[in-house]
Amino acid sequence: MAAIAPAVADAPIREVQLEALVVMRIIKHSTTAFPTPATGCLVGMDVGAQLQITNCFPFPAAVPEAGSAAANNNPADPYHHADQAALALAAPRAKSNASYAAEMLKFLKEVNVDAQGVGWYMSCSMGNFVSQAFVENQAFYQRATDERTVALVFDVGRSSQGSVHVKAYRLSASFMAALKENKFSAESIQKSNLRYQDILLEIPLRIHNSHLLTTLLHTLPTPPPKAPLDFPAALSELHANPALAANPLAPNLDALDLSIDPFLEKSTDLMLESIEAHITEQNNASYYQRSLAREQAKIKTWQEKRKGENALRAQQKLAPLAEDEWQKLFKLPVEPSRLEAMLVGRQVEQYARQVDGFNAVVTGKMFGVRGNLVLERELA
Amino acid sequence: MAGDPKNYLHLARPLAPAPIATQSSAVTAPVTVTLHPQALFSILDHASRRPADQDRVIGTLLGTRSEDGTEVSISNCYAVPHTETAEQVEVDMDYQKRMLELHLRAAPKEVLVGWYATSGDLNTFSALIQNFYGQQGEGTWPHPAVHLTVGTKAGQDIEANTYISAPIGVTAERAADSCLFIPVPHEIKYDDASKSGLELIAGARDREDRSQFLQTDVEMLERAVEQVLEMLERVSNYVSDVLDEEREPSTALGQFLLNTLSLAPKVNPEDIEKDFNNHIQDVLLVSYLSNTIRTQIDLSNRLVTAALTMGPGDGAAATAGEGGEGKGQREGGGGGRGGRGGRGGRSGQAGRDQGRREEQ
Numbered sequence: 001m002a003a004i005a006p007a008v009a010d011a012p013i014r015e016v017q018l019e020a021l022v023v024m025r026i027i028k029h030s031t032t033a034f035p036t037p038a039t040g041c042l043v044g045m046d047v048g049a050q051l052q053i054t055n056c057f058p059f060p061a062a063v064p065e066a067g068s069a070a071a072n073n074n075p076a077d078p079y080h081h082a083d084q085a086a087l088a089l090a091a092p093r094a095k096s097n098a099s100y101a102a103e104m105l106k107f108l109k110e111v112n113v114d115a116q117g118v119g120w121y122m123s124c125s126m127g128n129f130v131s132q133a134f135v136e137n138q139a140f141y142q143r144a145t146d147e148r149t150v151a152l153v154f155d156v157g158r159s160s161q162g163s164v165h166v167k168a169y170r171l172s173a174s175f176m177a178a179l180k181e182n183k184f185s186a187e188s189i190q191k192s193n194l195r196y197q198d199i200l201l202e203i204p205l206r207i208h209n210s211h212l213l214t215t216l217l218h219t220l221p222t223p224p225p226k227a228p229l230d231f232p233a234a235l236s237e238l239h240a241n242p243a244l245a246a247n248p249l250a251p252n253l254d255a256l257d258l259s260i261d262p263f264l265e266k267s268t269d270l271m272l273e274s275i276e277a278h279i280t281e282q283n284n285a286s287y288y289q290r291s292l293a294r295e296q297a298k299i300k301t302w303q304e305k306r307k308g309e310n311a312l313r314a315q316q317k318l319a320p321l322a323e324d325e326w327q328k329l330f331k332l333p334v335e336p337s338r339l340e341a342m343l344v345g346r347q348v349e350q351y352a353r354q355v356d357g358f359n360a361v362v363t364g365k366m367f368g369v370r371g372n373l374v375l376e377r378e379l380a
Numbered sequence: 381m382a383g384d385p386k387n388y389l390h391l392a393r394p395l396a397p398a399p400i401a402t403q404s405s406a407v408t409a410p411v412t413v414t415l416h417p418q419a420l421f422s423i424l425d426h427a428s429r430r431p432a433d434q435d436r437v438i439g440t441l442l443g444t445r446s447e448d449g450t451e452v453s454i455s456n457c458y459a460v461p462h463t464e465t466a467e468q469v470e471v472d473m474d475y476q477k478r479m480l481e482l483h484l485r486a487a488p489k490e491v492l493v494g495w496y497a498t499s500g501d502l503n504t505f506s507a508l509i510q511n512f513y514g515q516q517g518e519g520t521w522p523h524p525a526v527h528l529t530v531g532t533k534a535g536q537d538i539e540a541n542t543y544i545s546a547p548i549g550v551t552a553e554r555a556a557d558s559c560l561f562i563p564v565p566h567e568i569k570y571d572d573a574s575k576s577g578l579e580l581i582a583g584a585r586d587r588e589d590r591s592q593f594l595q596t597d598v599e600m601l602e603r604a605v606e607q608v609l610e611m612l613e614r615v616s617n618y619v620s621d622v623l624d625e626e627r628e629p630s631t632a633l634g635q636f637l638l639n640t641l642s643l644a645p646k647v648n649p650e651d652i653e654k655d656f657n658n659h660i661q662d663v664l665l666v667s668y669l670s671n672t673i674r675t676q677i678d679l680s681n682r683l684v685t686a687a688l689t690m691g692p693g694d695g696a697a698a699t700a701g702e703g704g705e706g707k708g709q710r711e712g713g714g715g716g717r718g719g720r721g722g723r724g725g726r727s728g729q730a731g732r733d734q735g736r737r738e739e740q
Contacts, residue, residue, distance in 0.1 A: 024418040111459035208591040231630035352670040
């Protein structure tokens with residue numbers, strides 16, 4: 001399998017199929033690790049245009065390497081701060097975890113679990129996953145020899161209200177090309193016409209159960225009754241019956257709860273953070289512009305002076321001085337990368353989309369509640 | 381039969397003579413086991429992947445124990461390859477140890493608590509493996525090793541049983557490979573997040589290919605409302621049948637209906653209208669603001685990258701509109717950029733203040 005020539009045109013991944021086991025494991029890992037983000041590796045198989053994820057295991061937090069940051073893959077990472085969240089987010093691409101993952105894969109292969117890494121997962125809260133670390137992780141996976149990998153993002157904050165929010169993402173080809181050059185200056189973005197919407201590709205997800213699991217689901221919490229049931233004699237019988245009192249598969253009506261303010265508050269807080277990041281980026285960019293203009297003005301005056309001197313020397317029949325010494329004398333400022341600005345744009349779009357979705361649901365519920373309560377008055 | 385809780389009798393297990401007399405003796409307190417759904421699913425997955433010639437497969441259970449050892453919570457598990465013939469059984473102990481190390485690195489709190497097998501019968505081999513897991517040093521000593529069996533025969537119910545063991549045997553050598561398995565109570569606990577995951581998974585159980593797409597919030601709301609409507613319809617049918625004397629009335633149901641209907645609140649309609657309007661305004665405002673912010677950031681990013689050409693601007697092909705505007709102000713170059721950045725900054729600030737004021 002390893003010797004497939006890269007020229008073989010694989011179908012692009014169109015769908016991701018998730019086993020129920022993976023869903024439960026990710027939920028459990030993310031909720032226990034909350035509020036630090038939980039990261040882990042996904043294993044499975046790719047079948048044509050569908051990527052099947054059959055198992056997963058969590059990563060230990062990246063070990064901060066003592067000493068120079070130059071020893072790390074990416075010197076921009078805050079490895080030397082022992083920041084929990086940063087360490088956890090850096091885990092999927094940390095050198096210390098490459099051997100961990102390889103060993104795990106080897107062991108899993110012995111017990112017939114698919115031993116092909118197909119991506120990684122992380123947990124986030126209310127959609128705040130678009131960051132440099134996320135992009136770096138996915139780029140790391142997509143750069144590997146086996147390029148068909150996805151990033152699963154499980155949203156712990158939004159999943160607390162009786163729903164499961166998990167999405168699969170890949171980096172688009174254009175963005176990967178730009179990342180390879182690692183040049184995000186204004187000209188390169190202009191040339192490649194890269195917008196922030198193009199960074200991530202979302203892939204539809206489906207859940208799949210095995211036969212054994214389906215059998216289990218049909219017998220939860222008790223095997224289906226063989227004869228028609230009688231009515232219970234009193235309500236307390238229902239309460240006392242443990243199978244009924246704690247039925248995990250009873251219709252979950254948490255989705256009908258009306259809770260508006262906490263979601264809105266959290267969303268606006270996160271938006272404010274994004275705005276601040278955006279302002280910082282803009283200030284950096286304008287600072288760069290100003291210093292660039294200053295340097296260029298200085299270069300211009302120096303060039304004028306040189307020209308004047310050369311004219312003088314030409315008059316005095318002396319050799320002219322070099323005109324392009326300015327390249328050695330003046331150092332142009334380095335343009336800051338625009339990657340962060342693009343990521344902020346994408347993040348804000350994510351928040352806006354979430355708020356819109358929430359809007360739709362909550363408006364429906366509110367009209368329902370109001371119609372219910374106001375109608376009573378009209379009848380009475 | 382359905383719904384009868386099983387009754388358990390705790391037998392303080394007899395202990396083998398401790399090899400080292402000075403060490404604390406093994407714990408004999410009663411044990412209750414809590415099983416997490418992900419461990420159970422993992423076991424089922426493993427059972428479906430077993431090699432073709434094996435009837436049952438085994439693996440290790442990881443979890444946490446309470447202080448005194450009475451409550452064991454199983455939260456994770458992994459498979460261990462083993463081979464079983466009529467005369468002997470082989471467990472890859474090295475694999476067991478190394479996997480345990482790897483798992484402890486990722487989750488140091490989850491320790492070894494026992495082992496599982498995917499068929500319900502207990503035989504000599506189970507006893508051998510049980511002793512291996514319960515031994516000193518590498519096993520769960522002084523706590524008893526929990527043995528979980530999950531019946532996975534196709535076509536039969538999936539039954540889970542948990543046991544701890546006590547040594548039994550006439551001589552010490554016989555005791556080494558026999559065990560008295562004592563059943564202990566267990567329950568499967570679902571916390572909130574797992575419940576939603578379970579519901580999502582259960583949504584696929586009635587379909588032919590056992591799979592389904594993830595649902596958006598609106599679809600879930602629709603489904604919840606449909607469920608409630610269906611339940612209301614069933615109840616109202618029942619009530620009208622009882623009134624027409626076609627069905628037996630039930631006191632329990634009558635009690636329940638009485639309790640539920642008395643929950644309908646009595647509120648002032650003007651208050652409702654006011655609250656409703658306030659909340660609608662909040663939601664619409666946040667939605668509007670977030671969309672405005674998104675547009676503004678998009679625009680400012682585009683403006684910045686639109687016409688930053690110092691030479692003849694030919695890169696403006698894709699951004700003609702902004703490019704024209706940018707070229708016109710190219711002379712101001714840095715100053716203009718700074719100004720626009722400043723303006724963007726200021727309006728961003730104004731937007732922020734407004735957002736903050738509305739929040740209060």
